[in-house]
Amino acid sequence: MTHVVAASAERTIDAPADQVYRYLADTQLHSRFLPPPFYDFHVEETGAFRYKIDFAGGVRELRMQxxxxxxxRTLxxxxxGGSGLVxxxxxxxxxxxxxxxxxxxxDGESGVAGFVERIVAPxxxxxxxxxxxxxxxxxAREQRVG
Known part of the structure; x- marks a missing residue:
């Protein structure tokens, strides 16, 4: 049996909301904000991209829509693929x-691995x-100065 794993973070960004949304909605630009463990980012087509993530000792390639x-307001x-990641x-x-x-x-793992994942991953x-x-x-701050 799999379990849903959830994680989140929030922050106030020093720029107007419409501008910040445009930064996030521009898939290629958004890739600039991704820190490790994300890498090997490629836009596949409008509205779709793929990347790799090195997480919990394994590398996964994800294809995102x-x-x-x-x-x-919301992206x-x-x-x-089958990870259920949203x-x-x-x-x-x-x-x-x-x-x-x-x-x-x-969708997280089951068993002991899933128990650990539900604690560590979030x-x-x-x-x-x-x-x-x-x-x-x-x-966003750089864009204001520039």
Whole structure:
């Protein structure tokens, strides 16, 4: 039996929400914000990309489909493969800034490996997403200066 594993992080980004959303919606630009353990990022077609992630001692290649259930506010990246990984990016205006929330869920392992995964993966992904949000904020600040 598999279990759903969930992780999230949020941060206020120092830029208007519509601008931040455009940064995230631009798949090629968004790849610049991905920290390790993400690598080997390639856009396959409009609305689809693939990358590798070195996570928990193993490398997985994921093929993601992008949808916009709420254009200008919510982006969803869903794995086309069997992992069940779905990552949602929600951008909420906060005055002249944007609150960005990254939330993921995926089908975890069963048994002892699954128990460990449910404890370790959310913490690790929270840190990784924190780094991604910090990179996004740094980029947004650079654009203001430039």
């Amino acid at each position: 992008v949808t916009e259930p709420e254009p200008g 969803v990246h869903a794995d086309k 990552t949602t990016f929600t951008v909420t205006p906060r005055g002249g800034q944007a609150l960005v929330d990254i939330a993921s869920r995926f 913490r690790r992904l929270h840190r990784v997403y924190g780094k991604e949000l910090a990179r996004l904020d740094a980029y």
